[in-house]
Amino acid sequence: MTLALAVDIGLTLLVLAVACWTLAVRDTFTSVIGFVAYGLLLALIWVRLAAPDVALTEAAMGSGLTGLLLLGAAARLQNAKNISAPPGLALRWVAGVLCALVSAGLAAMVLLLPDPAPTLAPAVVAHLPATGLGNPVTGVLLAYRAIDTLLEAVVLLPALLGVWSLAADRDWGGAPRLRYHRPDGALTLLAQVLPPFGIIVGIYLCWNGADQPGGAFQGGAVLAAMWALILTAGLAEAPPVSRRWLRWLLVAGSAVFLVIGLAGIGFADAFLAYPAGYAKPLILTIELVLTLSIAVALGLLIAGPPTRTPS
Amino acid sequence: MSIALGLFTIFAVVAGAFFFLAGTVGLLRFPDPLTRLHALTKADNLGLGLVVIGLLPQVAWPLGAIKLIAIWLIVLFAATTVSQLMARAARDGGPPV
Amino acid sequence: MISTTTLFGLSSVILVGLGLFGLIVNPQPLRKILAFNLLGSGVFLLFGVIARRGAGAGLNSDPVPQALVITGLVVAFAATALAVALLLRLFQETGQAITLDTEDPSIHAPARSNDP
Numbered sequence: 001m002t003l004a005l006a007v008d009i010g011l012t013l014l015v016l017a018v019a020c021w022t023l024a025v026r027d028t029f030t031s032v033i034g035f036v037a038y039g040l041l042l043a044l045i046w047v048r049l050a051a052p053d054v055a056l057t058e059a060a061m062g063s064g065l066t067g068l069l070l071l072g073a074a075a076r077l078q079n080a081k082n083i084s085a086p087p088g089l090a091l092r093w094v095a096g097v098l099c100a101l102v103s104a105g106l107a108a109m110v111l112l113l114p115d116p117a118p119t120l121a122p123a124v125v126a127h128l129p130a131t132g133l134g135n136p137v138t139g140v141l142l143a144y145r146a147i148d149t150l151l152e153a154v155v156l157l158p159a160l161l162g163v164w165s166l167a168a169d170r171d172w173g174g175a176p177r178l179r180y181h182r183p184d185g186a187l188t189l190l191a192q193v194l195p196p197f198g199i200i201v202g203i204y205l206c207w208n209g210a211d212q213p214g215g216a217f218q219g220g221a222v223l224a225a226m227w228a229l230i231l232t233a234g235l236a237e238a239p240p241v242s243r244r245w246l247r248w249l250l251v252a253g254s255a256v257f258l259v260i261g262l263a264g265i266g267f268a269d270a271f272l273a274y275p276a277g278y279a280k281p282l283i284l285t286i287e288l289v290l291t292l293s294i295a296v297a298l299g300l301l302i303a304g305p306p307t308r309t310p311s
Numbered sequence: 312m313s314i315a316l317g318l319f320t321i322f323a324v325v326a327g328a329f330f331f332l333a334g335t336v337g338l339l340r341f342p343d344p345l346t347r348l349h350a351l352t353k354a355d356n357l358g359l360g361l362v363v364i365g366l367l368p369q370v371a372w373p374l375g376a377i378k379l380i381a382i383w384l385i386v387l388f389a390a391t392t393v394s395q396l397m398a399r400a401a402r403d404g405g406p407p408v
Numbered sequence: 409m410i411s412t413t414t415l416f417g418l419s420s421v422i423l424v425g426l427g428l429f430g431l432i433v434n435p436q437p438l439r440k441i442l443a444f445n446l447l448g449s450g451v452f453l454l455f456g457v458i459a460r461r462g463a464g465a466g467l468n469s470d471p472v473p474q475a476l477v478i479t480g481l482v483v484a485f486a487a488t489a490l491a492v493a494l495l496l497r498l499f500q501e502t503g504q505a506i507t508l509d510t511e512d513p514s515i516h517a518p519a520r521s522n523d524p
Contacts (some may be wrong), residue, residue, distance in 0.1 A: 103425030119462030
């Protein structure tokens with residue numbers, strides 16, 4: 001057994017143990033903290049799978065932002081009574097057996113995966129120079145599968161609309177409130193000192209994403225986290241959701257993406273195609289605007305529906 | 312020279328890992344939030360510090376080294392704040408830490 | 409000897425099973441959301457394993473499934489945010505819970521109060 005494999009086995013056992021603990025532990029608060037730890041360990045597995053881009057996204061989004069969201073919800077639901085009792089022993093056994101069957105079926109498929117594995121890597125490498133990018137994942141996200149990325153940027157907006165529409169009638173158009181902590185010296189200091197560095201890291205991730213691991217989503221997630229930190233510490237208030245500049249900022253990323261995509265019909269013969277020689281500047285333009293829009297959308301998704309009546 | 316630096320790296324990282332191990336054991340075994348925080352801060356300060364110092368000779372100078380040191384300082388800063396918040400919550404009888 | 413991809417592949421399917429079990433068995437809605445995220449991460453990990461198996465042409469793994477996972481993670485976050493907002497609103501509406509604790513006004517403000 002090689003040393004690397006031993007490390008992988010240890011990592012796997014740790015991740016599975018933390019996952020079990022997260023599901024089994026009684027207290028919801030503790031469970032969410034377990035989930036954050038689980039996400040960070042999972043990011044290590046992504047590194048071991050040669051996927052640093054995904055590892056960054058998992059750490060920032062799957063662990064950090066989701067953890068923040070769930071922690072906030074757990075804090076608000078602390079006094080919630082359970083409406084439904086846990087299912088009986090028989091039902092739990094049936095569910096356990098069925099879930100084990102699902103796992104076994106999937107495991108059989110994992111063991112029977114075709115060898116050699118089908119891959120699109122040669123096609124990506126062959127066409128990457130045309131985009132002027134060095135990071136194949138960014139190339140896939142913004143050139144070959146740009147339609148996925150466009151739809152994904154767009155899908156954040158209906159999700160946000162869904163969250164906003166949960167506001168009480170009188171609060172519609174008001175501002176969300178993220179602060180659920182009293183003003184506190186240590187947190188205020190952190191929220192004053194950390195954001196400048198966080199903003200640099202966010203821009204660096206976005207800018208560097210062209211050639212190295214990183215990109216619009218990772219950068220946007222870091223920027224959103226900094227905004228959420230400032231809001232949580234109460235250093236700034238979230239803007240009312242009826243502000244026009246806010247809405248322009250939210251749609252800017254998808255709009256620029258769409259306009260450049262439509263221009264591709266005229267200049268490059270296909271929707272979302274880039275004219276030869278202009279691919280890299282166009283992709284960077286899309287990424288920069290997209291990062292900003294994603295950051296604002298993610299931050300507002302964390303902040304939740306408006307809870308303050310517009311003045 | 313490179314062998315000496317390699318040995319230094321191994322020694323420092325192993326020492327750092329030892330502090331992480333000790334901190335984790337303390338987190339699991341100590342009875343109340345404040346002593347657990349005490350154990351955790353040892354892992355953060357000394358453990359991560361030793362790992363960063365150990366890795367410094369292995370990265371490109373100066374950008375890689377600056378990044379490593381920045382990571383160390385930011386983690387220290389965040390950990391300090393979180394410890395403060397948790398200690399205060401524990402003192403005020405907040406949610407179980 | 410088991411390979412790294414097989415190892416992670418098997419752990420990903422266990423995560424799917426665990427998440428599914430938690431989703432069915434745990435009665436608390438927030439824990440269901442959490443279990444669903446666990447299930448989703450297992451599916452993403454399976455994508456990662458397939459990407460790693462597709463290494464070739466000088467790349468350590470196939471970038472196409474990786475890009476799909478990044479897209480998926482963002483969409484999963486958006487869905488989680490919507491689910492959490494729905495849950496909080498449900499408790500607020502049905503009165504099954506005090507969603508914002510009003511006992512200690514220094515920590516929480518009531519949701520519907522007018523801000524000065």
